[in-house]
Amino acid sequence: MRVTIVGSGFVGATTAMRVVQKGMAEVVLIDIIEGLPQGIALDMKESAPVEGFEPQITGTNDYGDTKGSDIVVVTAGLPRQPGMSRMDLLEKNAGIVSGVVEQVREASPEAILIVVTNPLDEMTYLAAEVSGFPRERVLGMAGILDSARLRYFIAEKLGVSPSAVEAMTLGSHGEAMVPLPRQATVQGKPLTELVDDETLEHLYQRTRDGGAEIVQLLKKGSAYYAPSASIAQMVNAIAGDTKETLPVCAWCIGEYGIEDVYVGVPARLGGRGVEEIVELELSGQELARLREAAEGIRAKCRDLAKIRS
Ligand SMILES: NC(=O)c1ccc[n+]([C@@H]2O[C@H](COP(=O)([O-])OP(=O)(O)OC[C@H]3O[C@@H](n4cnc5c(N)ncnc54)[C@H](O)[C@@H]3O)[C@@H](O)[C@H]2O)c1
Numbered sequence: 334m335r336v337t338i339v340g341s342g343f344v345g346a347t348t349a350m351r352v353v354q355k356g357m358a359e360v361v362l363i364d365i366i367e368g369l370p371q372g373i374a375l376d377m378k379e380s381a382p383v384e385g386f387e388p389q390i391t392g393t394n395d396y397g398d399t400k401g402s403d404i405v406v407v408t409a410g411l412p413r414q415p416g417m418s419r420m421d422l423l424e425k426n427a428g429i430v431s432g433v434v435e436q437v438r439e440a441s442p443e444a445i446l447i448v449v450t451n452p453l454d455e456m457t458y459l460a461a462e463v464s465g466f467p468r469e470r471v472l473g474m475a476g477i478l479d480s481a482r483l484r485y486f487i488a489e490k491l492g493v494s495p496s497a498v499e500a501m502t503l504g505s506h507g508e509a510m511v512p513l514p515r516q517a518t519v520q521g522k523p524l525t526e527l528v529d530d531e532t533l534e535h536l537y538q539r540t541r542d543g544g545a546e547i548v549q550l551l552k553k554g555s556a557y558y559a560p561s562a563s564i565a566q567m568v569n570a571i572a573g574d575t576k577e578t579l580p581v582c583a584w585c586i587g588e589y590g591i592e593d594v595y596v597g598v599p600a601r602l603g604g605r606g607v608e609e610i611v612e613l614e615l616s617g618q619e620l621a622r623l624r625e626a627a628e629g630i631r632a633k634c635r636d637l638a639k640i641r642s
Contacts, residue, residue, distance in 0.1 A: 334358035334572045337399040337441065339433050340393065340409035341370040344449060348406060348568075349390060350377055352393065355565070358572050361399045364409070370394065371583045381638040402441040406564055407460060409433050410450035412555040413548050419452040419507055420483060420633070425642055429455050431641075434463040443625035445606040447567055448473040448582070449560065453506040454630040455637050457582045463594055468584035469481060471606045475506035476580025476597040477563035482543040483512065486536050491519055500524065501580050503597045503619075504626035511597075511622045512537045516613065570602035583607045589615070589623055594634070596627040 336352055338345045341364035349360050358619075362370040370392030378388035391398065399405070410426035411420060430450050437444065446464060448457040448471070457473030464471060479502040488495040497520045504511030514533060517524035525533070539546070547556040570577045583600045585591040588610040599611040615623065 334404070335361065335402045336406065336568055336572070337363060337402040337437070337444075338402045338406045338408060339363050339368070339437065340450070341373050341406065342408065342412070342568060343557035344412075344511070344564070345371050345406070347407040347522050347557050348408065348564045351561055351565035352383060352568055353377060353388070353390045354386045355569070356386060356389075357565070357569050359405070360391075361402065362390065363394065363399055364392075365394065367394055368406055371594065387478045396436045396440040399437070399440050400496045402437075402444050404447060404454065404568055405444045406436050406447045406568065407433055407437075407442055407456075408449045408564075410456075413451070413544070415549050415552060416553075417548075419544075422451050422636065423455060423633075426450050426452070426456060427459055427637060427640065428617050430459055431463045433600065434460045438464045438466070444470070444529065445571055446471045447564060447571075449564060451506070452633070454582055454595050454597075458630070458634045459637060461595070462586065468586075469605060471584070472567075472600070472602075473506075473582030473595065474560070474564050474567055475582055476502060476599075477566055479506065479510055479540055479543070479597075480580055481559055481563060483517075483536065483540040486539050486543075487517070487519060487524065487528075490532065493519060498524075503580055503599070504623055505597060505630055506542055509622075509626035510537075510541050510630050511619060511626055513542070513613070513615070513619060515616065549613070567587050567602060571604065574604035576601050576603045576608065578602075578611050581607070583610055585610060585627065588612055589620060591624060591627045594627045594631045596623070596630055598623075 336358040374392030381388040461471040501519035
């Protein structure tokens, strides 16, 4: 298994570390900045004797060195600064992502693309358009991260270990995130029996604003520990053909009554990428919110098409 990570900034470098340390695959780290991926790769290799892993990582500025990758993770692009929305990155990152994907298509025509660059849903659509890859081989990371943030906030609120909390969010990465209260449990008990509606709403809003809260604290750049953990879980599911069901940004063809648009849904991931979109039983309100999120993304993708033409 060969995984290329495009963009060797905070998200790309921490993802590389997680994938290599856990021995999921050989990693090629690439960036436009000369020396950056090479330096990060060397530094990581030098940690191998202490951490005890196989140092299967190289850094490069040349797509020739990424040839034949099975998975390509796209993290290239600008992160948010305080006061910016993810949509403020649209035009600039669209240029970066299309340039990157054109080169990835040449070097690794059979790869599965995991898009991370923001605004996530629109960049995933763009990557699918530019690559021309079958839609099941192009997906985006957001739902695992949003769900992880929600799970952590629930654990913090109730004073339990995060591992005791299960919760899932669907929809768009941002304001149109769709929480699923009926799927959330704490030590096996339904979350809705443990907290009141007002607390629930507060937890959801903190999750929607989770990225902005970190941007505000860091003052420069955005989150990368929880994002890289989420990407690594997707890489593991695909590289290991685990068939896990995870919330990801995937192309819908009628599931949930949603047609021809990328949106956050539960999907079974395996060696072929998105192997199936899993249709959970949603309440009428949850379904309406999911469809609304999908329509919002569709409209933004139309705006994106106008910018590109
Ligand atoms: N989907 C999510 O949930 C999620 C979470 C966190 C961050 N992000 C997004 O991920 C992206 C990266 O975030 P970061 O914190 O790593 O930013 P960063 O600035 O630390 O790193 C970005 C890297 O991309 C590189 N780059 C720029 N143009 C390139 C090109 N054409 N080819 C190759 N590399 C190029 C830069 O040189 C830089 O090293 C941002 O768009 C951010 O908003 C998404």
